[in-house]
Amino acid sequence: MTIRAKLASLAGALAAAAITLVARASEEGGSGWSQLNMTRGVTDISRKIYDLHMEIFWVCVVIAVIVFGAMIWSIINFRKSRGAIPDVTLVHNTKVEAIWTTVPVIILIAMAVPAAKTLVEIEDTTKTELTIKVTGFQWGWQYDYLDDGVAYYSHLDRKSDAARELLSGIDPNTVEHYLLNVDHPLVVPVDTKVRLLVTGADVIHSWWVPDFGVKKDAIPGFVNEAWFRVDANKAGLYRGQCAELCGRDHGFMPIVVDARSKADFAVWLKAKAAEQAAAPVPGAAPVTPAPAAPATTASLSAPATVH
Ligand SMILES: [Cu+2]
Numbered sequence: 001m002t003i004r005a006k007l008a009s010l011a012g013a014l015a016a017a018a019i020t021l022v023a024r025a026s027e028e029g030g031s032g033w034s035q036l037n038m039t040r041g042v043t044d045i046s047r048k049i050y051d052l053h054m055e056i057f058w059v060c061v062v063i064a065v066i067v068f069g070a071m072i073w074s075i076i077n078f079r080k081s082r083g084a085i086p087d088v089t090l091v092h093n094t095k096v097e098a099i100w101t102t103v104p105v106i107i108l109i110a111m112a113v114p115a116a117k118t119l120v121e122i123e124d125t126t127k128t129e130l131t132i133k134v135t136g137f138q139w140g141w142q143y144d145y146l147d148d149g150v151a152y153y154s155h156l157d158r159k160s161d162a163a164r165e166l167l168s169g170i171d172p173n174t175v176e177h178y179l180l181n182v183d184h185p186l187v188v189p190v191d192t193k194v195r196l197l198v199t200g201a202d203v204i205h206s207w208w209v210p211d212f213g214v215k216k217d218a219i220p221g222f223v224n225e226a227w228f229r230v231d232a233n234k235a236g237l238y239r240g241q242c243a244e245l246c247g248r249d250h251g252f253m254p255i256v257v258d259a260r261s262k263a264d265f266a267v268w269l270k271a272k273a274a275e276q277a278a279a280p281v282p283g284a285a286p287v288t289p290a291p292a293a294p295a296t297t298a299s300l301s302a303p304a305t306v307h
Contacts, residue, residue: 039210042234042259046213048118056111063107122213125225128195132186136198136205136218136242139249143186146197150272156252157181164252180239185256187272189265191232198224203247209240209257217244230259 040050078084090096133144144151155161160179163170172178188194198207200218208215212228230238240255260268 041211041213042231042236042238043212043228044231045118045122045228046211048121049213052114052118055114059107059111123225125195125227128193128227130189130192131195131197132188133197133199134186134207134218135201136207136246136253137201138203138247139242139253141182141186141205141207141253141255142201143184145269148269148273150269150276152184152272152276154182154184154186154256156254157183161252177239179252180241180254180256182254182256185237185258187258187260187265187268188230189262190230190235190259192262192265193227193229196226196228198226204244205242205246205253206244207240207255208243209238209255211238211240212257215243235259235261235264 038050038053040047131146133142133146135142135144140153140155142151142153156164156179157177159175160172160177160181162168163172163175163178196207196214196216198216198218199222200220202220204220205218206215207218207226209228212230214226214228216224216226218224236259238257238259240257242250242253242255244250246253
C-alpha cells in the first residue's frame, strides 16, 4: 500500500466515524451539532460560559485555518521535488520573532479578559437567598437545607439499581433515565440565588449539573461554594452526575435537581420540614424548630442569608 492509499483510507475511516457520531447524536434528540456541543443551560452563568466557549472556539478555528493553511500551502508549493531551495532569511530574524511573540500575547490577553470576568461572577456567592449543604459520599449525595431543618439522602433510583446488577437480566434500554435518575431529587426554587456548600464525607466527589454551569469538587475537610439561579420560566428536572472518579460505584451516583416555582417550593419545604420534625431521618442534621410564620413566596424572595 502506498502512503497515498494509506492516507486516503485513513481519511475515509475518519469521515465515516464523524458521520456516525453526528447521526447518532441526531437520533438522541436535538440537532446533531448541538448534541456534540456544550449545553446553553438554564442559568445566566451557564449561558455566559457557553458564549465564552463559542467565542474562544471561533478564535481557535481562525488561528487553525491561518496556521494550517500556511503550512499546507508551503509544504505543497515548496516541496523538494519541485526543486525548492530553503530560504534562510527568516532564521533568527529579530523582527519576525518579535511579531510572532507579540501577536499570541495580544490574542491571549484578549481571551483572558472576558474569561476572568465570567470567572469572577461564578465565584461571587454574595446575596444568596437559600443555602444548601451538599455532601458527596460513596455512593450518593446528602442535601441539607441549613436554615430550614430539612436534610435527606439522594441515591440512584431502584429501577436503575436493579438493572445495573450483574446478570440482572433486565435490559437497561427498558429503564427510563437509566443511571440518571435518583430516589429523592434536590428540590430548589427558580429565580432564586441558591448557594451550595459542597463537601465530601469520604473521598473526593464532584457535583456536576451541566444545565446550571456548576461543577464543584466535594472534598472531605473542605467546603467549596457554588451557586446558581435557574431562570424564572425554566422549572423542571435537570440531571447531572458525579464528575470525580470516586471508587467502584462512581458511575452510579447521579444528580437530579427538581426546580420548582417559588410557591411550589415553599409548600414542599414546609411539608418536608414538618415530616422530618415528626420522624427525623437517622444521620440527618438536628432539626431546628419550624418558623412561626408560614413560608410564603414573600419570605422566600427576601434574602435568607446575605454575606
Ligand atoms: Cu462520586
